[in-house]
Amino acid sequence: MTSQDPQKKLKIAVVGGGLVGSLQACYMAKRGHQVELYELRDDIRTMEHVPGKSINLAMSIRGRSALREVGLEDEIIKNHGLPMEARMIHRLDGSTYQIPYGKKGQCIYSVGRRFVNEVLLNAAEKLPNVSFNFSHKLVNSDLDKGTMTFTNKSGELVEAQADLILGTDGAYSAVRKQFMKRPRFNYQQEYIPCYYLELCIPPTASGNFAMNPKCLHIWPRGSFMMIALPNQDASWTVTLFMPHDKFEALTTPEELLAFFKTHYPDAIPLIGKDRLVKDFFAIKPSGLISVKCYPHHAGKALLLGDAAHAMVPFYGQGMNCGFEDCLVLNEFLNQLGDHNLEKVLPAYTEHRHVDAHAICDLALYNFIEMRDLVNRFSFLARKRFDNTMHWLFPNWWVPLYTSVTFSRMRYHLCIENKKWQDRVRQN
Ligand code: FAD
Structure with a gap:
């Protein structure tokens, strides 16, 4: 060879x-x-x-x-x-927490x-x-x-x-x-039963970011969600993830705006009604x-x-x-x-x-x-526990997200490590 x-x-x-x-x-x-x-x-x-x-x-x-x-x-x-x-989590009422x-x-x-x-x-x-x-x-x-x-x-x-x-x-x-x-x-x-479609939040009139650019923004809504990542030109790429039938149910501008008013009301003024309608209907959602x-x-x-x-x-x-x-x-x-x-x-x-x-x-x-657990008390409590343990014992207790994202621990060992932590917590 x-x-x-x-x-x-x-x-x-x-x-x-x-x-x-x-x-x-x-x-x-x-x-x-x-x-x-x-x-x-x-x-x-x-x-x-x-x-x-x-x-x-x-x-x-x-x-x-x-x-x-x-x-x-x-x-x-x-x-x-x-x-x-x-992560900046956007609640239904428009309030946020990090x-x-x-x-x-x-x-x-x-x-x-x-x-x-x-x-x-x-x-x-x-x-x-x-x-x-x-x-x-x-x-x-x-x-x-x-x-x-x-x-x-x-x-x-x-x-x-x-x-x-x-x-x-x-x-x-x-x-x-x-x-x-x-x-x-x-x-x-495996195709998961979830599609995605990209939208855009433009810069403000003064050319600034419309949201805090030090965060990845998430609108978790149970079986579906929306996220936004900042771009260099102060715009945001917004990605809507949801089941295909939910996308298919939105066939008119009125249905789309009503859907956003119910689930993402704070995002409407950020994206702008006209742009939302134009961008949403311009492209087809993609599979994952x-x-x-x-x-x-x-x-x-x-x-x-x-x-x-x-x-x-x-x-x-x-x-x-x-x-x-x-x-x-x-x-x-x-x-x-x-x-x-x-x-x-x-x-x-x-x-x-x-x-x-x-x-x-x-x-x-x-x-x-991302779409569901971040909303739950048990998830936030576990995060707090993991972070405290990691702060006290940085080399011994490495939370799953940290091991995947901030270390080069082999991915399968990240899972093993999390299983071990789960066992320790249960005992
Ligand atoms: P690709 O980027 O797909 O490149 C493949 C290339 O091969 C293309 O240029 C294509 O034109 C070419 N090609 C295809 N067929 C042929 C052919 N027959 N002959 C010659 N050339 C061919 N990853 C992250 O790490 N962080 C993220 O935040 C993230 N976000 C994502 C969000 C979405 C919505 C999606 C869909 C993916 C995301 N990813 C993310 C994953 C990331 O996009 C991919 O893992 C990455 O693009 C893989 O790179 P690649 O070069 O292997 O494949």
Whole structure:
């Protein structure tokens, strides 16, 4: 599978130039390999509008650690990220209260998806051993031979070959489709009964944020909810999460405004009636998928990011976990050697799949916490208890959210740790 000559540079194909693919291209190029990046879309840096999911994302320590390793943390976090120190919960009567994310000084950052992707593409482009192939859609691949077939903008077939194919082509991965034809590949997908739609709160007339920008705002309403993350231009990306039948029931501006008046009355003046109606009916709600698979490698290919583990967005970990994949793979390459892919790929899979499965589960659990539990006394009491214990014994008692968001504890150990804490509390 690999060259025995340790001097020989590997030919690496990165399929998918989204968040994880563009970061992975930087990692592999910095290791000295020849990287070809293939991306379905045009170069987003030249596009006026980039269609696709969530405009902004919450970045935390795992994503930051992966960026730091390739020298990009400051450009993305320090120069662009907006720190969010707490959840701001909006009650039905319009009153609010805060639940801090962690200890004083701990925060997560709101970052623009397009900005992060562009910084990563620019960084990869600066490296002499990276080539970009935009408007290339993977349509077929032989994972054992490392061959790939793409269609380009003119509809022509383009053939390519690599020593290693990195499948970073997202939740509906075409690389993963090739895995599914092979024996012993386990695959599980679940659409949760919840859709999402993005709205916008514009800046105030004086160009300021209309709400406290140090918080991620949540309107928990039991079986559905709305959240808002701040953007650099003082606007907010608002995401409405709810079952499809609730979306379908809102067919006229009057129904929509009545729904908001009942459930999110304080958000109406922030969004503005006209904008709310225009934006809501301009787009269709999108579904949310959770994907687990095993193994993450086959032949000369490895799946990373959403291609290996798409998760629902409620822990804010999809990108963070995908970025951490790059860091973990880099650690295995350091340990076992770039020319030892026969060992690196299975070792990576064995290590990483348990964590990928764990964070997919945690993300599903956090939906219940965000839309419902944050309203309950028992949840707030537990948070207070956990925070006090963490303050008293910072290394011994690490709350679940802290371990996932502010540490690089392996995701499956975060769950083990929480189970242990539950047992201690019961005794
Ligand atoms: P993608 O970003 O999907 O990129 C895949 C790339 O592959 C795309 O550029 C696509 O064009 C390309 N591609 C697809 N098919 C092909 C093909 N056949 N050939 C070539 N190229 C192809 N994560 C967080 O960490 N924090 C958050 O706050 C957060 N919020 C989210 C909110 C929402 C509403 C959603 C839906 C997700 C959120 N996520 C969040 C998750 C995050 O968006 C994903 O985990 C992340 O985008 C995964 O990156 P990726 O590069 O693996 O996949």
